[in-house]
Amino acid sequence: xxxxxxxxxxxxxxxxxxxxxxxxxxxxxxxxxxxxxxxxxxxxxxxxxxxxxxxxxxxxxxxxxxxxxxxxxxxxxxxxxxxxxxxxxxxxxxxxxxxxxxxxxxxxxxxxxxxxxxxxxxxxxxxxxxxxxxxxxxxxxxxxxxxxxxxxxxxxxxxxxxxxxxxxxxxxxxxxxxxxxxxxxxxxxxxxxxxxxxxxxxxxxxxxxxxxxxxxxxxxxxxxxxxxxxxxxxxxxxxxxxxxxxxxxxxxxxxxxxxxxxxxxxxxxxxxxxxxxxxxxxxxxxxxxxxxxxxxxxxxxxxxxxxxxxxxxxxxxxxxxxxxxx
Amino acid sequence: xxxxxxxxxxxxxxxxxxxxxxxxxxxxxxxxxxxxxxxxxxxxxxxxxxxxxxxxxxxxxxxxxxxxxxxxxxxxxxxxxxxxxxxxxxxxxxxxxxxxxxxxxxxxxxxxxxxxxxxxxxxxxxxxxxxxxxxxxxxxxxxxxxxxxxxxxxxxxxxxxxxxxxxxxxxxxxxxxxxxxxxxxxxxxxxxxxxxxxxxxxxxxxxxxxxxxxxxxxxxxxxxxxxxxxxxxxxxxxxxxxxxxxxxxxxxxxxxxxxxxxxxxxxxxxxxxxxxxxxxxxxxxxxxxxxxxxxxxxxxxxxxxxxxxxxxxxxxxxxxx
Numbered sequence: 177x178x179x180x181x182x183x184x185x186x187x188x189x190x191x192x193x194x195x196x197x198x199x200x201x202x203x204x205x206x207x208x209x210x211x212x213x214x215x216x217x218x219x220x221x222x223x224x225x226x227x228x229x230x231x232x233x234x235x236x237x238x239x240x241x242x243x244x245x246x247x248x249x250x251x252x253x254x255x256x257x258x259x260x261x262x263x264x265x266x267x268x269x270x271x272x273x274x275x276x277x278x279x280x281x282x283x284x285x286x287x288x289x290x291x292x293x294x295x296x297x298x299x300x301x302x303x304x305x306x307x308x309x310x311x312x313x314x315x316x317x318x319x320x321x322x323x324x325x326x327x328x329x330x331x332x333x334x335x336x337x338x339x340x341x342x343x344x345x346x347x348x349x350x351x352x353x354x355x356x357x358x359x360x361x362x363x364x365x366x367x368x369x370x371x372x373x374x375x376x377x378x379x380x381x382x383x384x385x386x387x388x389x390x391x392x393x394x395x396x397x398x399x400x401x402x403x404x405x406x407x408x409x410x411x412x413x414x415x416x417x418x419x420x421x422x423x424x425x426x427x428x429x430x431x432x433x434x435x436x437x438x439x440x441x442x443x444x445x446x447x448x449x450x451x452x453x454x455x456x457x458x459x460x461x462x463x464x465x466x467x468x469x470x471x472x473x474x475x476x477x478x479x480x481x482x483x484x485x486x487x488x489x490x491x492x493x494x495x496x497x498x499x500x501x502x
Numbered sequence: 503x504x505x506x507x508x509x510x511x512x513x514x515x516x517x518x519x520x521x522x523x524x525x526x527x528x529x530x531x532x533x534x535x536x537x538x539x540x541x542x543x544x545x546x547x548x549x550x551x552x553x554x555x556x557x558x559x560x561x562x563x564x565x566x567x568x569x570x571x572x573x574x575x576x577x578x579x580x581x582x583x584x585x586x587x588x589x590x591x592x593x594x595x596x597x598x599x600x601x602x603x604x605x606x607x608x609x610x611x612x613x614x615x616x617x618x619x620x621x622x623x624x625x626x627x628x629x630x631x632x633x634x635x636x637x638x639x640x641x642x643x644x645x646x647x648x649x650x651x652x653x654x655x656x657x658x659x660x661x662x663x664x665x666x667x668x669x670x671x672x673x674x675x676x677x678x679x680x681x682x683x684x685x686x687x688x689x690x691x692x693x694x695x696x697x698x699x700x701x702x703x704x705x706x707x708x709x710x711x712x713x714x715x716x717x718x719x720x721x722x723x724x725x726x727x728x729x730x731x732x733x734x735x736x737x738x739x740x741x742x743x744x745x746x747x748x749x750x751x752x753x754x755x756x757x758x759x760x761x762x763x764x765x766x767x768x769x770x771x772x773x774x775x776x777x778x779x780x781x782x783x784x785x786x787x788x789x790x791x792x793x794x795x796x797x798x799x800x801x802x803x804x805x806x807x808x809x810x811x812x813x814x815x816x817x818x819x820x821x822x823x
Contacts, residue, residue: 228688335776365545365777366715367752367792370759370770377769392689395763399770418766432690439693 183216184353184386185240190214190249190259192232192239208247209235211410214478219353220384222376224401224418226391226433232410233390237356240388241273242266271301274347278359280339284331290317290342291327297349312349320345320375337368344375348383355379358390373400394433398422403484406430409459412478416485426487428495429460458490466491507677507709508557509533511571515549515556518564524780526552528733534677534709539699541724541741542713543756547777549733550713554679558597559587575676592622596675600682602662606654612665613650619672637668641698660691664698671702681713696723717760721745726812729753732778732788739813749815751793787817795819 192210210232217223225233238244240251242258251258258269277283284293294313298304304312314324320341331339340360347355357376361369377400380387391397397404397418404421406414406429414427425431458464461471468491476490489495515527527549534540542550556567572579574595579587599605606615616637620630631650638646641664654662663683670678680699684692696719703710703723714720720727720741727744729737729752737750748754755773762770775792778784784791790800799818808820 228690337776365547366717366756366759367545367773368776370762370772371774374770374772394689395760398766399763435690435693 186216186252188250193247224397224404227407231407271350274352316345420485513569539710541720544730548730598680641668737815
């Protein structure tokens with residue numbers, strides 16, 4: 177389901193910049209949190225974005241939902257470019273693009289009941305006649321596996337897992353075609369995580385909604401996603417199907433991410449760096465065991481390593497990529 | 503048994519909340535030997551952290567802690583008043599917290615913190631620089647002189663956690679309680695810190711209690727595992743035994759999920775339901791409402807620990823026939 181067919185949403189050379197602050201920043205420096213990222217997501221596809229915190233995963237997602245204004249590039253959705261649009265022009269697209277956040281408690285109004293949280297988007301977007309709102313809310317609760325009695329509860333009365341179900345339900349009230357789930361299970365307990373992952377899987381299977389799933393947990397990405405993009409300091413460094421990424425990773429950073437504790441004990445993990453490396457050259461060069469002068473001098477372009485498998489590394493052809501089986 | 507660093511029997515911790523007593527730690531037994539890492543695993547709210555804070559007496563005033571035994575290197579800690587206990591804290595019993603940056607004084611450089619540690623350990627600052635450089639090198643900090651000049655906010659999470667570990671180890675404690683020390687860190691850095699703990703375990707003679715909810719980390723680092731659920735230890739045993747042949751259905755559920763994620767199954771098996779509220783814990787086994795193997799007896803009677811040492815489980819299914 178990767179490259180075939182028309183993508184639902186296509187990012188072309190998207191960049192997001194913030195004003196740099198702090199003692200090291202010059203007067204007019206801009207920091208590119210997302211730097212020249214291109215990727216597409218197909219209808220009904222679950223695309224994972226993995227990488228360390230600060231790698232730009234969340235910024236990328238917020239930019240494509242136009243919660244941030246990109247500095248450059250295009251966001252092509254339903255034949256339109258969302259990137260330059262103002263609020264008024266974006267309004268009709270908003271209901272189609274929804275988000276579920278990491279911390280469920282802070283994404284609800286503490287003074288609204290579950291019913292109000294779910295009814296407000298229905299009313300605001302006139303999804304159904306007023307008389308049907310109540311029925312709709314019950315249907316949403318049933319879909320996310322909660323009893324109808326929960327409609328009168330307040331957010332603080334629910335556990336993290338139950339709230340995350342409501343958050344997913346709220347995102348689905350508007351029948352979006354794309355759902356961004358930002359670390360949606362990382363704050364949940366181990367025994368609850370499986371419930372929410374299965375719920376997201378069901379939602380995709382029954383509604384055909386595309387999901388961009390941001391996570392730092394590679395096992396979770398492997399379970400839920402069809403394709404995975406690996407980000408490092410604002411750059412997309414590798415993109416492929418879960419099998420390509422997990423069984424035959426090409427980029428040295430992806431391989432470090434997939435490494436084991438045993439690799440670490442052998443000292444194969446590479447040192448931790450102080451600050452983001454400079455904007456020229458491969459951002460991973462300072463930590464990469466394979467780096468050469470070329471890597472420091474110029475950023476590697478994204479190249480197709482195989483069908484649907486892209487990697488941004490000058491040396492991907494030379495590096496033995498087969499991972500020893502665990 | 504006398505060579506245990508810490509032995510705790512029937513630890514109970516209650517909080518006064520809205521005029522009611524809520525028991526959060528409900529009869530925990532644990533022990534840890536020199537150079538041993540005991541993994542305390544469980545979900546948030548299961549009582550792991552409160553157990554650690556109870557041992558170090560770091561809980562707020564609305565907490566009541568009691569235990570039958572709280573023996574540290576042969577000494578009963580309950581006999582000590584706060585004045586007698588305070589010198590032990592840090593120097594003998596130390597804790598590493600989840601949020602490393604929060605453990606630093608934000609207005610002071612790293613050097614100031616290590617100087618304080620030297621003063622605490624040796625009673626003087628003399629020669630602290632050499633000790634600080636050694637401590638930082640031991641935890642894999644590449645340029646100690648440079649790092650000593652930094653303020654806490656200039657450190658990455660992994661760097662801050664390494665320095666904190668260096669500070670704790672410079673105190674040469676006999677017991678280190680590490681509470682989710684890698685949870686806020688990224689994947690690669692997390693593995694580096696776990697590898698660091700493993701090297702330190704091999705080098706030092708300290709006892710470690712490693713609190714985590716991450717099964718993989720626990721499996722990689724710990725010698726023994728204690729699984730907590732609703733304020734009780736529901737299973738304890740050698741790491742391999744607990745993960746390869748779990749006896750409590752809750753542990754079985756946890757290991758199944760983490761194994762299934764690795765093997766890329768079509769669908770994860772869920773543990774249905776939620777953690778019970780400790781405001782009104784269910785009678786009988788606290789896991790009974792979620793348990794796939796529940797029997798009538800489980801809902802009425804709280805199971806004791808069954809099995810033969812060292813592998814025990816708080817479940818009637820582990821009862822010898």
